Amino acid sequence: MASTYTPIATYTANGSQTSITFNSFSGYTDLVLISAGNSAAITAIIRFNGDTGTNYSRTIIRGNGSTADSVRQSNQDAITLDGSYSQPGQNFIVHIMNYSNSTTYKTTLQRSNNASAGLDQGVGLWRNTAAITSLEMRPAGATPWTSGTTFTLYGIKAA
Amino acid sequence: MANTFELISSVTVGAGGAASIDFTSIPSTYTDLVLELSTRDSVAAIASACSIAFNGSTSSFTGLYLQGSGAGVATGSLARFIGNNDSASATASTFANISVYIPNYAGATNKSFSVDAVTENNATTSYTNLNAGLWSNTAAINQITLTPASGTFVQYSTAYLYGVKNV
Numbered sequence: 001m002a003s004t005y006t007p008i009a010t011y012t013a014n015g016s017q018t019s020i021t022f023n024s025f026s027g028y029t030d031l032v033l034i035s036a037g038n039s040a041a042i043t044a045i046i047r048f049n050g051d052t053g054t055n056y057s058r059t060i061i062r063g064n065g066s067t068a069d070s071v072r073q074s075n076q077d078a079i080t081l082d083g084s085y086s087q088p089g090q091n092f093i094v095h096i097m098n099y100s101n102s103t104t105y106k107t108t109l110q111r112s113n114n115a116s117a118g119l120d121q122g123v124g125l126w127r128n129t130a131a132i133t134s135l136e137m138r139p140a141g142a143t144p145w146t147s148g149t150t151f152t153l154y155g156i157k158a159a
Numbered sequence: 160m161a162n163t164f165e166l167i168s169s170v171t172v173g174a175g176g177a178a179s180i181d182f183t184s185i186p187s188t189y190t191d192l193v194l195e196l197s198t199r200d201s202v203a204a205i206a207s208a209c210s211i212a213f214n215g216s217t218s219s220f221t222g223l224y225l226q227g228s229g230a231g232v233a234t235g236s237l238a239r240f241i242g243n244n245d246s247a248s249a250t251a252s253t254f255a256n257i258s259v260y261i262p263n264y265a266g267a268t269n270k271s272f273s274v275d276a277v278t279e280n281n282a283t284t285s286y287t288n289l290n291a292g293l294w295s296n297t298a299a300i301n302q303i304t305l306t307p308a309s310g311t312f313v314q315y316s317t318a319y320l321y322g323v324k325n326v
Binding site: 154 | 163164190191221222223224225232233234235236260262263266267268269270271272273275289290291292293295323324325326
């Protein structure tokens, strides 16, 4: 029987962490990262395999209750998750499909939601064919995650 | 056995319709909740809003939406709004799909949720929604109530509530 959303690891921030990193998630087909909580920073970023080079890009559609638009960024040093983490009620959901293959660049399908500040849906790209073996999430800058912010990584198997 | 979406409860609307769909006595033993809806209502329109409430309360909700209609894109704020039901004037036998993800629903924090919703209609107008919602209440969610803007959910509308565990 195929499995869905098998929990791999979960963290709850203690108020001092500026980075959350997941390792050791082999054996699945896709990954799903769920987070709910805040930081004093406005945005957060995702990096794979510790790559800090300008090997990332993204396209999003977003709305804030007043303005709807689309944003495109190339040659970034991380995939940005828009939000307003400094306001309460932020969550995001990131799907990373086919993360373990060594043939294709890696894509994400992501949602960022804040009922006060804005929401978006987007795609991210990591221009590297290596299998993803680590996933780091951090608020922009050196701002820590607010205590109580939760992060859970789930794995999905195709069979 | 590896964890999956575990079905907590389901509702299928029978003949005569339903003024609301309710999930009560939701256990706090999961990490996240997922609602999967297939809905149509009796409103004399192509589509109309579907609303959510937690623990019998309609207070302390905020929400933003990003909506496409086939003619343009709109964004706005509307509390408790989780997308549109297909309504009485939409193509026959056509039901909206609404997916609501509620992370950390039993934690001691305010409850945010993410919504993806679509209607379909073989005509000029139908809707696709991305919504962000917040219930500014730290209580664990133990009840979910869904209501159409007016009228009733019609027969064959369905709602499935799943729990997802992080351990």
